[in-house]
Amino acid sequence: MEATQEKEILRGGQFLVKETKCEDIFTPEDFNEEQTMMKEAVMEFNDREIIAHRERFEKKDYAFTEECMKKAGELGFLGVAVPEEYGGLGMGFVSTMLVCDYISSGTGSFSTAFGAHTGIGTMPITLYGTEEQKQKYVPKLATGEWFGAYCLTEPGAGSDANSGKTTAELTADGKHYKINGQKMWISNAGFCQLFIVFARLEDDKNITGFIVENDPSNGITLGEEEHKLGIRASSTRQVFFNDCLVPVENMLAGRGEGFKIAMNALNVGRIKLAAACLDSQRRIITTGVQYANERKQFKTPIADFGAIKAKIAEMATSAYAGESASYRAAKNIEDRIAMRVAAGNTHQEAELKGVEEYAIECSILKVAVSEDVQNCADEGIQIFGGMGFSEETPMEAAWRDARIARIYEGTNEINRMLSVGMLVKKAMKGHVDLLGPAMKVADELMGIPSFDVPNYSELFSEEKEMIAKLKKVFLMVAGSAVQKYGPDLEQHQQLLMNASNILIEIYMAESAILRAEKNAKRFGEDSQEVQIAMARLYLFKAVEIIKKNGIEGVVSFAEGDEQKMMLMGLKRFTKYANYPNVVALRNTIAEKVKAENKYCF
Template sequence: MADIEKDILRGGQFLVKEIDCEDIFTPEDFNEEQLMMKEAVTEFVDREIWPKKPQFEKKDYALTEDVMRKAGELGFLGISVPEEYGGMGMGFVSTMLVCDYISGATGSFSTAFGAHTGIGTMPITLYGTEEQKKKYVPKLASGEWFGSYCLTEPSAGSDANSGKTKAILSEDGKSYKITGQKMWISNAGFCSLMIVFARIEDDKYITGFIVEYDPNNPNGITLGEEEHKLGIRASSTRQVFFNDTVVPAENMLSTRGNGFKIAMNALNVGRIKLAAACLDAQRRTISESVKYANERIQFKTPISSFGAIRQKIAEMATNCWVGESASYRAAKNIEDRIEIRKSEGKDTHQEAELKGVEEYAIECSILKVAVSEHTQKCTDEGIQIFGGMGFSEETPIESAWRDARIARIYEGTNEINRMLSIGMLIKKAMRGHVDVLTPAMAVKDELMGIPSFDTPDYSELFSEEKSIIKNLKKLFLMVSGAALEKYGEKMESQQQLMLAASDILIQIYLAESAILRAEKLAKKEGEDKVKEQIAMAKLNLFHAIDVIETAGKHSIISFSSGDEQRMMLMGLKRYIKYVNMPNIIELRNIIANKVISENKYCF
């Protein structure tokens, strides 16, 4: 465990430290148990979900409930639940893996699964008393009961703590009466348990409650009609109304006023799990698109031979592989941090897991944004490859595009998550958890000095790319440091600057993850055997630089002027500079050749 502690970075430290490829976890590092789990989940999806896509699209809520129950019978709903409460007690990487591969066939089931296993079950396993966990968690882990999460209200969306639902303590102190309205509640139509957030008296923060629901004895609970949505059509989504709903006092979750903290920590886990849930959706979209491109003949040739289509396939595959690289890197960091805290004996299992995930809240927000946007782009390009057929409900691509859209909204909108990633980084820097100030000052001194005109030796694989990533980190520190110096505590009100800074941060994390994964693979397998992965890592970095250059330039010219502006624009130019510019078309062709020849996403 000491070796793990020595090598593992704290959340956000990737920005200020160099990382060796051997110190990151990749999907190629899955152990035998994880590979067996992946196979079992994939077989389940291919049998129970993928062939029934048309039924899900016809809003067959009963089908969603039925498949969820089957998933429970196979143990998939209890992967992360400790064994003493009826689960499998598997580590964080394994829970990510199951969430990944069980979620790709349809967003309807993915949403039901995520809402139940995450925000429907996890708050009890992490915050519940021993009595609460013994009473409720085994039923949730087995699929006997399903859970839902009642936080959002008409006036409380992104501002979750502004909810107006009230909880009033009875005179004898034995129960609370909850009254209020919740909306967009996933699984509401078939749940037996609700995690409900309400305010007691005029408390500053909301409080969580475990509320049982039996439609035959509704206890003041009324459900609205099923919402008719753009996507995730067979995911049960309803409003829930509470009218003097009586809840035993012992069903308070954690302590009074701790609801906001519960909600935020649940969202941290939800964000990285949402990234995982978007990965197999991309793999399946790519595979379907490639199959169609290989079969579709135009001008007497398969359209997969056309450069315009090959470009799309290469970019889709690259985004998927890069998102996967970053997601599992972060998942293993979280798992290791949990194990470190447990081994130290200071924390209970629940405390260790909470603090382990909270440590990487920055990375969780980064991944939620990046992978959800990759998925939307992937499904959009999938429709384009299918052409007119892609616009038809007869193909699986049309529903995939609609399902993808919600991923940029729930678990906190992407705009909120972008600003959160920067806000949390600033807070970590203030607390001394991530030393941003020292390297930022070093960058400032470097910019004032005379640049070296020596041509570096970039003969080793990725030596130039890793040098560029190091410089991109300097660029982030230069821009964000100068902005922070100017605005200080008012920085959080500069939302457009924070959005730009987050774009830079996101691209750095993903680009570094991809380069390190490809380097690790090349050392293990040999460069010739992984030339496609090398090409994807290089192609992604090229695109990352474009995004970073734009975000950096927009920021610099917006908050600086005169000599300071000229110096930073020169620094921007210096830090994004290639010595050996990659041949982008060649890289795309290397990737496309492999995917097209395999007739599926194959990495």
């Protein structure tokens, strides 16, 4: 806790209005000895049990997925986040992210089964269950004796999760709830022993959560396995409840608390999903560069061609930024949990509030990393050329498996709008001061710009100034939009998407820069030349995305002189004093990856 107290831990969303020092963030280079050992153990398991048998997953071998899950349970991987008193390892949030990261790259099928079980299948009981519920169910889930599934989605209730029609009715003797309804897209349904089920009591505004044991004799039937684009050996079925009797003591939390449980479970799921995409990117990059080094055209390895170098560099840069941002947020959550425990909160309260505090960052990461892994797989196919389109190579399966990541744990469109909406709500509650900084930006737009030539003598001094200016872009666009539309802002979804894209790129770019700066300070700039290049390349790309979204956003709601003033401000806030040589940055990155013949950061 001492180290935690020495640094300022920003609240969720405050990265936008407060400067973060590089010394105050956590990076993958900060893994301690225990975490490094865990990482190596998980990677060894993944190589031996998952990747070596990839073809079995592609052939929809659901029994093999269950078998691998049992082995993961025997090794303790299913219980990393579970407190020791319930049969788990009780490790910190960073370690749980690490395990999710390195165990998830074998196939999307196993990754989905693992994530559904450890996250939304187990954590609702750990975080919301009574002591009796936790003692009864969590040890079985932590060890893999039982597997869990999460029944929220219905045919008419997807993104609008609280609109579900499944009902729960108290029986005449008051001992059971009788559940009736239909759930769909339920991961692990084919082999789980326990469901977390959400249903509505009478005319309640909000749904209620229940722990339901999977007993076919108790009114539970399963649909056939869904045949999907990817994650082919992830068991995905519909679940039908017909007068299913659930003991009253199996209600999870209180009546009408289900929507809150669902949303908080999804916060954990979102950041864990980002982690689950990271090692997939690393392995796609490694597979791609190895092929590019071996494949010759015109008597030259295709890795030596500039067009391929550009792809390798961009793929590596996105992976680097994703790692940087994911572990930055994970450590913030871990530190916030530790602070709450020290203040007297229970583990349940501390973890719930710790994750909830960074719900904005969780949504940002879910969107950014899920899209990056899809782009990475797409470019991986392109590097392989015609062979990339063949099932004989791993790229096409990686592309298919990656596609689901943009849909589950809340679609990326929903998460984009959530990130901005949650930030505005935090500002209204006084948790993040957006009004003050937004007013300063408005005053700056009315003033005369400085023509002083800045002194960029320190590493990343210009890049940090650019990050500060990009934050002004968000405050300018979002601040003016809130002022114009007020509570009706949520009706302007395309504007929210523009604002969210700006917010996402700020967080990702800043995270990459802070990681590279921290490593340069402790390991020396010369040794970090490539990390510095990746941070600069990511920022350049982010500026272009922010500029485009800024223009779209401004012209959608501002007119006349106001529009001209804001567009002039946007131009000022996205202008480099010294544009980076993007081609040189890409070549620096690509040559390193080529030489190492793998993703090596």
